[in-house]
Amino acid sequence: MSQHHHYTWPxxxxxxxxxxxxxxxxxxxxxxxxxxxxxxCQECGSVLYRNRPSSLQRAVAFGVTALSLFVLLMWxxxxxxxxxxxxxxxxxxxxxLGLWMRGGQFIAISxxxxxxxxxxxxxxxxxxxxxxxxxxxxxxxxxxVMKIFQGFHAWVMVEVFFLGAIVSLLKLVKLAEIxxxxxxxxxxxxxxxxxxxVAGIDRTELWDRLDAANSLRKEAx
Ligand SMILES: [Zn+2]
Numbered sequence: 001m002s003q004h005h006h007y008t009w010p011x012x013x014x015x016x017x018x019x020x021x022x023x024x025x026x027x028x029x030x031x032x033x034x035x036x037x038x039x040x041c042q043e044c045g046s047v048l049y050r051n052r053p054s055s056l057q058r059a060v061a062f063g064v065t066a067l068s069l070f071v072l073l074m075w076x077x078x079x080x081x082x083x084x085x086x087x088x089x090x091x092x093x094x095x096x097l098g099l100w101m102r103g104g105q106f107i108a109i110s111x112x113x114x115x116x117x118x119x120x121x122x123x124x125x126x127x128x129x130x131x132x133x134x135x136x137x138x139x140x141x142x143x144x145v146m147k148i149f150q151g152f153h154a155w156v157m158v159e160v161f162f163l164g165a166i167v168s169l170l171k172l173v174k175l176a177e178i179x180x181x182x183x184x185x186x187x188x189x190x191x192x193x194x195x196x197x198v199a200g201i202d203r204t205e206l207w208d209r210l211d212a213a214n215s216l217r218k219e220a221x
Contacts, residue, residue, distance in 0.1 A: 007032045009051060009205045010136075010212040019048050019204055030204055049204035056134050056209075062197035063127045069190040070120060077181035079170070091183055092116065107168060114165045115187070118152070119194055125149040126197055129206060138213045146210055150203060163191075 009032065017030040021041040028048055033039050038050040052058065077089035090098075092115055099108035125145050132139050166187060170178075 007051075008035055009055070009208055011208040012211050012215055015208075015211050017204060017207060021046060021048060030208075032208075049202045051205065052200065052202060055201040055205060056130050059126060059130045059197050059200035060134060062193045062200055063123055063130065066119075066123055066190055066193035066197055067127070069186045069193060070123065072186035073183050073190055074116070076183040076186065078183035078187070080179045080181055082179075089181065092187075111165045111168070119190065122149070122152045123194060123197065125152075129210065130201065133209050133213060136213055136216065138210060138217060142210055142214065146206065149206075152198075 011032060018027050019030050020027050021044060023046045024041065024044045026041055026043045028039070028041065030049065031039070033051045035051050035053050039048045040046065041048055074091070074093060077091050078095065080087060080089040092111070096108050096112045096116070099105075099111070125148050128139060128145050129142055129149065132142075166184075
């Protein structure tokens with residue numbers, strides 16, 4: 001009986017990463033693990049990193065879907081309301097602009113930040129890293145982009161603020177009849193796909209893949 005072990009993600013033999021446990025800060029040497037497995041902390045047992053099956057494909061698939069939903073969110077009305085017989089539609093960029101003009105700068109900036117800028121930056125940086133890696137390559141400045149991407153470590157917070165911004169957006173309109181538009185449903189889908197894209201690949205794996213692809217690039221020169 002033959003057993004297949006998949007250690008799919010590439011790494012350089014001379015590079016050793018260390019990873020600290022999120023809970024107890026114990027340092028561990030990163031070893032390549034089998035696909036579908038997770039490495040656990042030797043002190044407290046919490047998960048250090050995972051080798052997810054077809055990680056790049058999953059991250060890219062969720063990422064591209066999220067990007068399409070983002071376009072829908074920007075383009076289509078978030079809500080439409082009926083005030084005194086007048087139907088008016090509000091999109092997210094329209095709401096930001098309207099709030100800014102009417103003196104609600106703080107909430108305008110918050111909504112722009114957590115519904116537009118942060119999700120987009122996160123998404124673009126992930127795709128910028130993962131799409132060329134599908135072909136074993138990297139695009140320029142990938143290490144810098146990776147550091148930016150890692151800066152979104154507080155992803156859960158972005159998620160919470162995203163929800164908060166959506167709720168405050170809805171609270172702004174207590175008028176008449178409100179109907180949820182395509183933009184609203186896109187926002188929900190975007191949140192799920194964004195979480196799927198980010199969870200699709202482990203940061204430790206991403207660093208190893210970048211190192212391996214970057215060294216190939218240097219050799220080719
Ligand atoms: Zn630990």
